[in-house]
Amino acid sequence: MYKIAVLPGDGIGPEIVPEAVKVLEVIGRRTGIEFQFTEALVGGAAIDARGQALPPETLDLCRQSDAVLLGAVGGPKWDALPPEERPETAALLPLRKELGLYANLRPAYLFEPLAEASPLKREIVAGTDLIIIRELTGGLYFGPKKREKAGTGEVAYDTMLYSTAEIERIARLAFDIARRRRCHLTSVDKANVLTSSRLWRDTVESLKGEFPEVTLEHMYVDNCAMQLVRRPTRFDVIVTENTFGDILSDQASVLTGSIGMLPSASIGGSTALYEPVHGSAPDIAGQQKANPLATILSVAMMLKYSFKMDGAAAAVEAAVGRVLAKGYRTADIYVPGTVLVGTAEMGALVRQEL
Amino acid sequence: MYKIAVLPGDGIGPEIVPEAVKVLEVIGRRTGIEFQFTEALVGGAAIDARGQALPPETLDLCRQSDAVLLGAVGGPKWDALPPEERPETAALLPLRKELGLYANLRPAYLFEPLAEASPLKREIVAGTDLIIIRELTGGLYFGPKKREKAGTGEVAYDTMLYSTAEIERIARLAFDIARRRRCHLTSVDKANVLTSSRLWRDTVESLKGEFPEVTLEHMYVDNCAMQLVRRPTRFDVIVTENTFGDILSDQASVLTGSIGMLPSASIGGSTALYEPVHGSAPDIAGQQKANPLATILSVAMMLKYSFKMDGAAAAVEAAVGRVLAKGYRTADIYVPGTVLVGTAEMGALVRQEL
């Protein structure tokens, strides 16, 4: 029996999360494994009901669960709050830190039928299958920061701070994932300018010997931002610092057609967290228009990384592939000649294919 | 009379720079303005001859000139050096800092005949005409940094540090450039997470009243990395922090077909610096294969920003457009059906069109 904390959150969250839960229920019936789901409040919904984006009971539930499924948080309703108090920041950052989720895994995989929807030419994007591993609890996000008066104005700073141990654990994880994929690891830094990047590069380099089957290359972050657009197929696994990873993974997320297709996993602690890459899309919330596939693919990642059910994970991915191949599309990936379906309908189609 | 310091540098630098110099000579003859060129060593060439990537006499020459034209620096010969001693880092960073070049201007403009060469679909890239203004002497590159032993390992940090005054001067410059373009300014930060970004956002916002004709929007850096690929035409002027600008401008540079087409200007001090965005391309150096257009377009920026010769600048850009429209291409932008030409030939074609 696996306990899963279900945090639908805001906007389209409450529409897409149930579709992913139902997929897990099918897998459960099929494999005889019981998944026990418990819902909790997070984000704007939690601010409204409890006055906090991440109430202690939600954090406790997550800690006691085997995995967390999160929908999306945030929306215009809470945009008047200072940036650091908005649902995204005030829920996601402490959740990552408290659960010790030091690695964010973001695959960018092209489902062939969606090449049309990519901003890239078909011959550039065809075959894209990469994963970005972003360090998630260190670097510029969590280092010392301050804002203070100085002369007639102010100064403010953030610190990109890393220790050998922090870099080693994320690098080991990246090498290990590369070893199970195409054995190619790109470590991204700015070692020609940044001191923390030099420690990053030296540390990653020092682990190379432990993974002889993996080819390691180092790439500057600016060059990586270019190569991702120019030739995404050259990448297999990319590992990088928190802020660089934030930028590069969002960039990578549009290459394959729609951010509505992209799952993510945040791992490292005892309880991992799974969520779609996209946001709460308040403009289409409550209209059954949202694409549930990113959330469904996130539970495929849950099956793989939290429950070691690689077969079930592959089955979910294959089901999604078949639904797309048959021409079904939600609005975000619709092109003329395909069949437009809503959120629940798309979820049902995936379950039928399972 | 204008004095121009000419720093060809390494790799293809010595092949492309003369083509740009000759363009300026034509402009000089045409307008009756005298340009006086003085060459100096920089980068790997300077390391070899003088033991320093930026010899004092080169810096002095730059200081005494009205503008600097730089080719490119770096190459495999110097890659064995520690990253911070390589020509790129050891020449460019102190040159920017010493000349007070706090603003790096990088246009990404699609020459219509090159839509073929873009990794983006034609309907996505058509009409792209944006400029990224990157803060160049502050932020993560120049804040306090350190690496030291800690326990059994090490820690290292860099500091993203900004003062109100630093942000104000780059923001004013960006507003002013937006005012002369399509009056749309996007300020890019990560104000939901970073303290320095909050100061950035507040400071940019506080200047809005001085430029009532400009529409200002704020965008998170991760979102900007997405939008640049998804819909580059939505941008006019983008202003951002040093490291964010490094990443975003390199990303933008591949959208329009070839990095071989992209000029840059670094301004702010009394002497501005103009250089192509691309590197020294050691693999094709000495073969007359390099594209001189980025360097030629860099002197167009020089005419505009250093000498206020907007008409001459537009004439150079138009000449480049006509050469491309006639089907001439260097190897980096060649597609079947066009006419392949070498470096000097491309330079001559532009001068003919002038």
Ligand SMILES: CC(C)[C@H](C(=O)O)[C@@H](O)C(=O)O
């Ligand atoms: C909302 C924000 C704090 C978050 C981040 O930057 O980590 C988001 O952009 C993400 O990538 O999950």
Ligand SMILES: CC(C)[C@H](C(=O)O)[C@@H](O)C(=O)O
């Ligand atoms: C070579 C390097 C120091 C430089 C930078 O990061 O500024 C380069 O990438 C650039 O963008 O001009």
